[in-house]
Amino acid sequence: xxxxxxxxxxxxxxxxxxxxxxxxxxxxxxxxxxxxxxxxxxxxxxxxxxxxxxxxxxxxxxxxxxxxxxxxxxxxxxxxxxxxxxxxxxxxxxxxxxxxxxxxxxxxxxxxxxxxxxxxxxxxxxxxxxxxxxxxxxxxxxxxxxxxxxxxxxxxxxxxxxxxxxxxxxxxxxxxxxxxxxxxxxxxxxxxxxxxxxxxxxxxxxxxxxxxxxxxxxxxxxxxxxxxxxxxxxxxxxxxxxxxxxxxx
Amino acid sequence: xxxxxxxxxxxxxxxxxxxxxxxxxxxxxxxxxxxxxxxxxxxxxxxxxxxxxxxxxxxxxxxxxxxxxxxxxxxxxxxxxxxxxxxxxxxxxxxxxxxxxxxxxxxxxxxxxxxxxxxxxxxxxxxxxxxxxxxxxxxxxxxxxxxxxxxxxxxxxxxxxxxxxxxxxxxxxxxxxxxxxxxxxxxxxxxxxxxxxxxxxxxxxxxxxxxxxxxxxxxxxxxxx
Numbered sequence: 001x002x003x004x005x006x007x008x009x010x011x012x013x014x015x016x017x018x019x020x021x022x023x024x025x026x027x028x029x030x031x032x033x034x035x036x037x038x039x040x041x042x043x044x045x046x047x048x049x050x051x052x053x054x055x056x057x058x059x060x061x062x063x064x065x066x067x068x069x070x071x072x073x074x075x076x077x078x079x080x081x082x083x084x085x086x087x088x089x090x091x092x093x094x095x096x097x098x099x100x101x102x103x104x105x106x107x108x109x110x111x112x113x114x115x116x117x118x119x120x121x122x123x124x125x126x127x128x129x130x131x132x133x134x135x136x137x138x139x140x141x142x143x144x145x146x147x148x149x150x151x152x153x154x155x156x157x158x159x160x161x162x163x164x165x166x167x168x169x170x171x172x173x174x175x176x177x178x179x180x181x182x183x184x185x186x187x188x189x190x191x192x193x194x195x196x197x198x199x200x201x202x203x204x205x206x207x208x209x210x211x212x213x214x215x216x217x218x219x220x221x222x223x224x225x226x227x228x229x230x231x232x233x234x235x236x237x238x239x240x241x242x243x244x245x246x247x248x249x
Numbered sequence: 250x251x252x253x254x255x256x257x258x259x260x261x262x263x264x265x266x267x268x269x270x271x272x273x274x275x276x277x278x279x280x281x282x283x284x285x286x287x288x289x290x291x292x293x294x295x296x297x298x299x300x301x302x303x304x305x306x307x308x309x310x311x312x313x314x315x316x317x318x319x320x321x322x323x324x325x326x327x328x329x330x331x332x333x334x335x336x337x338x339x340x341x342x343x344x345x346x347x348x349x350x351x352x353x354x355x356x357x358x359x360x361x362x363x364x365x366x367x368x369x370x371x372x373x374x375x376x377x378x379x380x381x382x383x384x385x386x387x388x389x390x391x392x393x394x395x396x397x398x399x400x401x402x403x404x405x406x407x408x409x410x411x412x413x414x415x416x417x418x419x420x421x422x423x424x425x426x427x428x429x430x431x432x433x434x435x436x437x438x439x440x441x442x443x444x445x446x447x448x449x450x451x452x453x454x455x456x457x458x459x460x461x462x463x464x465x466x467x468x469x470x471x472x473x474x
Contacts, residue, residue, distance in 0.1 A: 065469065120422040127418050134408040136473035143405065143466045147398075147423055150462055154426040154455050 053083030305435030378441030
């Protein structure tokens, strides 16, 4: 497991470099939009990755609510954080593309607005996690994740009523795309998914270690408090034992 | 079932009696939304036609902000003297308490709206061009949408630092479709262009979905201690 991480990181870096090369030099120039269109190779894979991560967050939250599994909660935090990161990339690259092509930075279009609202919901999720003080944060956060997911279709319908300006989805939307472009898009998608997975991996390990440290500190302070008050020798054993067992981790 | 409704009724009566005696929430909400009306009408100074287009947004934003005042003190009252802890260990169903709080807030915010709406009409020279009676279902469904989620999120933010700021941070993103529906429906009814049916149905869907979800999850939130 320890060796798998650097190998995977190196592979991801190579894949990202290759995907960048493909997107900038290999992919054919778009006829009407020109080079600006190349941002599409970052925008669309980021969007897919972000939505996938939000979905992972929802599934992990439901698992946590049903099973009270601490690992599921850690996965939910990690997916939300990395998802917000990729969603931010989507929201930043979108306007950069829209300005030269549509002539405006932003429009209240169905996909833009849904993505923005999704971003807002998940930021509020992260804020709740940060501000919550009790040990029940995972429960509350999981509840919020479920409510947030229920909100998404309603947001979609509420904006669906207005005319939509965003280009149709490239896959399954009836639009036609040059097979070479699709190839580059899929390579970029793979590279971005690997990057997201890598980030989640690092963040998950960090989250898990943080929790272990917190647990150890809580245990230590708990046992440390009892030592001076009881003044008995046998009580001193557990803190030493826990310290040594926590050491290698 | 009878215990559910009797507990709901008892809690609701207690809350209304407390509010009736102190009038804390209603007074601060009324004054707050009065300030919003005055400040908005200074900053926009619209003519009658413009008013019809923008007042739906203004009125609902004012009520949304004012509702947060009431929502924030919903549970804070129960924290004093560990009332909420007592409730938690009692065999009473959690949803009875939740429904009582939602109904209490609904009554409070509806009262605010019925007092403030005429003022909006006067300040902005409003006269509805569409079917004005439709404003009543829009207001009721919209208020319910705000109040049901607001009460739920207020319970969630009880355990957080600076919870009074936490509530709007949780409530507003989730309420976006509801607020948009209320604003659009109000604008359509006031300006008389088109039918507001789509937005009323959307509001109804929102209410059904979130009332169900809140009732299903409130037990978890209440026991989170």
